[in-house]
Amino acid sequence: MNLKEWAASQGIAYVAARRQYAAGTLPVPTYRLGRLIMVGDPLAAAPTDTGQVVVYARVSSADQEADLDRQVARVTVWATGQRLSVSRVVTEVGSAVDGHRTKFLALLRDPTVSTIVVEHRDRFARFGAGCVEAALAAQGRRLLVVDPAGVDDDLVGDVTEILTSLCVRLYGRRAAADRVRRPVEAVTAAGGPV
Incomplete structure (x- = not known):
């Protein structure tokens, strides 16, 4: 869980927990995951996974940037619940319509990335997501979607x-x-x- 959730579960103000983290006096082990502070020991990757597990979060415009941290937190909590060891977090501000997302394209080009985890399919790609998933599968890679519901029909x-x-x-x-x-x-x- 992230530091904010841990502080709430312990009845501690987040600001106080953040100060304890900065001072190195938190009574639990912590580690950084992107911009998040996670509480607990990092999970070891499953022995079958040899590549990196990457969390990808995206918002369409700069006025939605505050949602990036919340999106990363939700996806990371889900991934760790699935016993995946998240190697890194990639965040980006850009439209899924025009396809000019440099971090996203670099993620697709990186052969060391075996699993990409996103919250919703449209955070990954608005159009042609099925084709990109098929291309990843052909390379022995995969895309995991936390909330695939979106539109059922x-x-x-x-x-x-x-x-x-x-x-x-x-x-x-x-x-x-x-x-x-x-x-x-x-x-x-x-x-x-x-």
């Missing part, structure tokens, strides 16, 4: 991807998501076919 997901792509061309990246979200919500709320 494949048809709704396909229509949303197509509408987003068309709206990006017409209105630009920023307005595209809103212009797609409204009609899809209206149709699904009405219970009509998509």
Whole structure:
């Protein structure tokens, strides 16, 4: 668990726990994972995994940067619960629509990375995620999605991807998501076919 969760479970203010960590006086072992302070001993990697396990977190714009730490915390807690030893954390601010994400592309190119863990499939790739997963699988690598739920209906997901792509061309990246979200919500709320 991370330091904030540990402090809450012990009835200690997070600020006090952070000060104890800085002074080296915490009564439990800690280690850093990216920008997070984790409490407890790092898990040893399973002997079958020879590559790195990397947590990838992304937000679309700079005004959402505060969500990066929360996203990393949720994914890291899930990964350690799955007995995965997280080697590193990669965070990025960039749109999944235009594909200009240098850290993401470097992660895909790195052959030492055997497992990429993301919170939602759209944090990894909006379009063509299945193709990228197949390419990773062909190399003996894998993508793990913490919350695969997203949109349950494949048809709704396909229509949303197509509408987003068309709206990006017409209105630009920023307005595209809103212009797609409204009609899809209206149709699904009405219970009509998509």
